[in-house]
Amino acid sequence: MVARHDLTTDPGLQAQLLQARRGTAFFARKLNELTDAQLDGDSLLPGWSRRHIAAHIGYNARAIARLIEWAATGIETPMYPSFAVRDEEIEFGATLSPIALRNLFDHSAVHLSVEWRDLPDDAWHHTVRTIQGRDVPASETVWMRSREVWVHAVDLDNGATFADIPAPVLERLLKDITGAWHTRGTDKGLKVRVTDSDLTFGDPDAAVVITGPLPAVVQWATGRGTHGVGADGTAGQVPAAPKWI
Ligand code: ZN
16 A cells, blocks of 8 residues: 655655656646747757757656655665766657657656655655765655756746745755855855845955845856846946856
């Protein structure tokens, strides 16, 4: 007998699971609005068609499901054997027929959702490893997936914007990105101030301050354009954000 609801009893995790599944549903909606011919069109990511995005999101669900299987069984199953294999898989996926590509997305999303649903409370604490080599609790996979589906729904370039992404997701994303800059030391002289909430990130003594509403600031921080953001201390020029990933 398979459970029909999530086994975890942690309310915080349940809320995160809801957010990831909503993001997946949002991505599905944007994907389904595209005709088969439109799948061949460009995405917002340089060098990637919409097919690449769909393939990437499908294989990402499979990769994250492997981490959940690892957490459940204790048998190490990496996300991907290597970055090269991951990239080859995406290139291959992008050549699939539209129906196969859509099935890849649908089936992988359902499979991951079931893996999450059936993971018992204690196993969510088990350590797994991301493709970047980070050791994280299995619970982190929910955020890893959330981030992918919400942001890449925008990358499909058929109407979704960062304003469609829930504020808690945007805030966590901005925290992650500015944290990564800080770790690498690429945020020197740069501060980010969100004008529609009381959030600031980055170098407190910065000469350059990027300002704007949360969706615009996150869009800029992810390297997806300067629309809606301003910059103090740069004579009006908004600098490109430091590299995120
Ligand atoms: Zn991605």
